[in-house]
Amino acid sequence: MMSMSVNAGRRVEDFNRGWKFNLGNVPEAKAAAFDDSGWRGVKLPHDWSVELSFTNNAGGCTAWLPGGIGWYRKTFMVPAASQGKTVRVDFDGVYNNSDVWINGRHLGHRPYGYTPFSYDLSEHLDYGGENTIVVKADRSRFMDSRWYPGSGIYRNVKLVTLNKVRIKQHGVFITTPEVTSKCAIVQMDVTLENAVDGTVLKTVVIDPAGNQVADGLCEVVPDELTHQVSRITLHVSTPRLWDVDSPNLYKAVSSVLVGGQVVDECETVFGIRSIRYDAEEGFFLNGKNTLLKGVCLHHDGGCVGAAVPDGVWERRLRILKEGGCNAIRTAHNPPSEEFLDLCDRMGFLVQDEIFDEWFNPKDKKNNFELKEEDERTLGYSESYGAWAERDLKAMVLRDRNHPCIIMWSTGNEIEWTYPGYADATGYWLPENKGKIDYYWDEPPYSLVELKQRFLESKERQGKFVLAHQAADLSRWVKELDTSRPVTANLVMPSVSHFSGYADTLDIVGYSYRTVNYDWGHRHYPEKMILGTENWVQWEEWKAVLEKPFIPGIFVWTGINYMGESAEWPKRGNSSGMLDTAGFKRPNWWFFKTFWQESEPMVYIATQPLNDSNYLLENGIVVENPARPRTRKWGWPEVSPRWNHGAGEMTYVELYSNCEETELFLNGRSLGVRELATSEDRLLKWAVPFEAGELKAVGRTDGKETASRTLRTAGRPAxxxxxxxxxxxxxxxxxxxxxxxxxxxxxxxxxxxxxxxxxxxxxxxxxxxxxxxxxxxxxxxxxxxxxxxxxxxxxxxxxxxxxxxxxxxxxxxxxxxxxxxxxxxx
The missing domain is CATH 2.60.40.10 (Immunoglobulins)
Structure with missing residues (x-):
């Protein structure tokens, strides 16, 4: 079934069907006459790596799944009536190093795998006849990422046919500069191509109920510019605002008329909402102080790889929302267009991120600054200089109308790749080893000393200056959108604040640097600080509650993801709140107790005491100093089951947001724990296992408000x-x-x-x-x-x-x- 939308003068076709695929390098396949009858038929989006078997001959950083070179071919008809029009193919993402041919003619190369790109096919088509488009994706460098990226044409493709006079691709930009409950100003900048005398731009705004609520008309006076921007300002009375609880969406229908006839028309979905950031008081959505209960997400969908159907993301996002999550950081690359559509509809606040590395490469295998040269791990850094501006602007242009997006991120932990930054912090110096900890201690030097150390180490930074590149990226964003702030995830903010890097940012994102919140706010009170990468641990959220100037966090991660592994046969990272199948993990339930405080709940997880991080001393459960509970990425391997060895001492861990919780075993009380006296919010028991029923009852103000029961299971039936x-x-x-x-x-x-x-x-x-x-x-x-x-x-x-x-x-x-x-x- 081919889906197609046809507006006046514009036809947009689903171009995902009818492709042929071959894994393996076939250079002659670019020729239109090539015989592909032996190739396999596929429907896009398509990820060839996830179809293959895991092997320890591939790289753990990219999930032990092979890469390679893949070729795609599609033969299609173009109506004779399309001659004289513009026919364009739009790719939302091809991973990676793609080349495209139409009827044997090379259209271009695109190294980055996460940004959209398009090619004009018009001059090379056989109108009324058959045409062949060919795409090559080269992932022969199969360890080119620190996570699983997928391989091939893994996002949607569209064929677009347009008249000569038209709205430019991504040429509608909608902002809402003034928003109140009574009225909102909707400002539209529309870029037209090839305007002629008599061109008129008309816009109609449709509210969430389907009613027309505003319209505007603008006569376009042609000038010598091929691209011409027209502005229409509209007023919407009593607007229905977009927010996380009520994600109301409007639609703007923009029509281009020449001589009274519509020659082009496009629809733009948008939301009416206001955002404001205050370095002392936090983030405000529609004037209301709103805490960012955020998660970082990579783009794979588990068993479907990188070619993720909308329904897979919808289920995952629904479960995250159920747990109280309201924000997403797209780590560390732009997501698909459809992902952002879901965030618009479901009410998520999004930090849209562009790059994981700039000029200097990261070591994909060792997950730190480059330790050794390896041809197989070379990634985007090789192409950054020539492509960074185009790729960044492609993201911003495609995404800037999404109300879900509240900030742009230009990079992730880039300081890794600049030795001068690490040297200046002093954490890793021999004299500080064992005395201070990067994650738990403030910088060991005063601000004056840090600055001096950085000056002394600048010669080690090499050819490129981080602050200069950061300034370029921020400037490129603001050339296209000044309605949202620019941020980045800084792993060494104590140096980045004064090196010039933070000067390029409106919001300074801290990566695992909760300990530095007070230090940063004390020295740089004019800068908003945000937790852009944090552990899925209570201490991270507690800091937000205690510090009004911290607007929220983005925990690593919302969902387990493939890749970033250094051992076989571990295929991925298990720091998430959901596993790769989208099943809730215990830490999802734990975070729900304080991210959804209005919903009373308790949750029970158990583990043999000998396998746990705890000991029983004088009847009290205490942390085992020889095997302390991690406060970083891990979570103990506790499980909601009541099946253990007879009489085996069992560690029981409860998560609750009730004032007190009582535990019962086969009807006998095992005691009460109070939330207020549990600093880590973990309610702990050590219980000799006894088959039957383990039940937790939560009470607030003396009344039972929640309960949960585990029962011993028999053999599978x-x-x-x-x-x-x-x-x-x-x-x-x-x-x-x-x-x-x-x-x-x-x-x-x-x-x-x-x-x-x-x-x-x-x-x-x-x-x-x-x-x-x-x-x-x-x-x-x-x-x-x-x-x-x-x-x-x-x-x-x-x-x-x-x-x-x-x-x-x-x-x-x-x-x-x-x-x-x-x-x-």
């Missing part, structure tokens, strides 16, 4: 399968998630045993990925069989094109099967 929706759209794109859990004869989840399950599908739908969520699982994602982890796994089901019933049978040897029925319309 059946497979339980639950879909997150009952139907699918017959569009070839829609998805449903089937969550699988082994249960015992009483329906109790079995989390202490694992088994392989098999998926069988009847109907026009397909399995696009299976995952058990474990970062140590290297089973194929593209499979009809999945080994469970903690008794559970996930299958992502994608719709076909034919309406009708879909039935999925989930079976496991010796267990009763589960059948899930969906209707596809």
């Amino acid at each position: 059946a497979v339980s399968a639950v879909a997150d929706r009952s139907g699918l759209r017959a569009d070839g794109c829609d998805v449903a998630h089937l969550e699988i859990q082994m249960v015992d004869a009483n329906g109790i989840p079995v989390r202490h045993m694992d088994q392989s399950v098999r998926f069988t599908i009847e109907g026009d739908a397909r399995n696009i990925g299976v995952d058990n969520g474990s970062d140590r699982s290297v089973q194929d994602f593209q499979s009809d069989v999945c080994e469970t982890h903690e008794g559970r796994c996930l299958m992502v089901l994608q719709a076909g094109d034919a309406p009708g019933p879909i039935q999925v049978t989930v079976s496991a040897e010796g267990l009763a099967s589960a059948v899930v029925a969906l209707e596809q319309n």
